């Protein structure tokens with residue numbers, strides 16, 4: 009290669025590298041100083057979800073478009089109900105469960121929500137049949153309510169609108185009502201549809217004289233729109249989740265005739281959840297899952313996960329401590345073909361009860377919730 013050719017090649021390479029550096033610097037600066045830009049990108053992706061659901065041709069007004077940004081495509085949800093076996097001629101595909109210990113609730117949700125949404129013909133013979141228009145999942149934090157909602161959306165294949173109060177609350181007079189109306193219009197256009205409201209208590213709480221006027225009007229509009237569903241054959245469901253069922257407006261509760269208490273797991277449920285969480289973790293031969301389920305009484309599903317995560321760190325910490333050389337650093341070569349020792353029950357004990365180096369247990373004990381109390385109050389409303 010001649011000197012001139014080499015020089016041109018180097019200059020072109022330098023030019024391209026310069027362009028790339030400029031592009032990434034400008035992109036970083038835009039993301040840093042105009043965060044809304046990044047949000048817009050995310051939102052454009054979510055509108056994509058609607059297109060992928062086969063609704064690319066839909067004419068949406070401004071308010072429906074705002075709500076459409078909250079649609080989640082079932083394929084983008086990773087949570088699923090317990091192992092379903094599909095048999096395609098010779099292929100058997102097992103779907104691993106993500107939710108443990110909630111089989112009874114899952115079975116009932118399938119029967120009363122998924123089937124009417126997905127197979128409406130099955131339920132058309134009588135006006136008594138059909139899907140409820142409102143379902144409430146209630147219980148203490150971290151017990152799987154959000155997981156259940158996501159798995160419902162995944163399995164039903166319905167349009168899933170994950171709406172939060174902030175999307176519907178607009179300070180301009182009348183705008184919130186239009187957004188609520190837009191939400192229900194969009195649900196109608198894209199049915200079967202699940203409108204999911206997490207922490208529904210904060211959104212549709214008991215009305216009080218201290219309520220902002222806009223909030224009051226929005227709630228009233230929500231109920232009017234919801235009533236429209238009750239007297240129709242639309243395949244639309246409002247699914248709410250809450251830790252505080254008693255804070256929900258009584259009129260809203262009445263519109264949610266199906267209620268599921270997602271309580272703290274009992275011994276058998278904990279065993280189920282632990283089996284799920286630890287299914288891929290090497291365990292010592294004498295490891296007793298039953299003993300672990302027993303000793304973790306009072307913990308929620310998310311606490312159990314955190315407890316297992318902390319226990320799994322014990323062998324990693326041990327390995328690093330033993331492998332560190334004189335310089336106190338781990339050599340990359342030491343990681344070739346390394347293997348961690350299997351977990352023992354002790355790893356859970358040490359971390360949760362007597363680890364002298366960390367006085368706070370990684371999983372804070374939470375008081376048992378008054379779920380029966382909640383239920384009594386809910387039953388009263390029926």
Ligand SMILES: Nc1ncnc2c1ncn2[C@@H]1O[C@H](COP(=O)(O)OP(=O)(O)OP(=O)(O)O)[C@@H](O)[C@H]1O
Nearest residue numbers: 106107108149150151152153154155281309310313
């Ligand atoms: N039954 C369960 N099986 C498996 N994992 C669970 C279960 N319950 C909770 N978890 C774990 O806890 C995490 C939190 O659960 P989730 O968000 O569904 O709880 P939640 O009841 O909606 O809580 P919150 O009321 O705080 O929103 C999940 O991502 C999952 O890792």
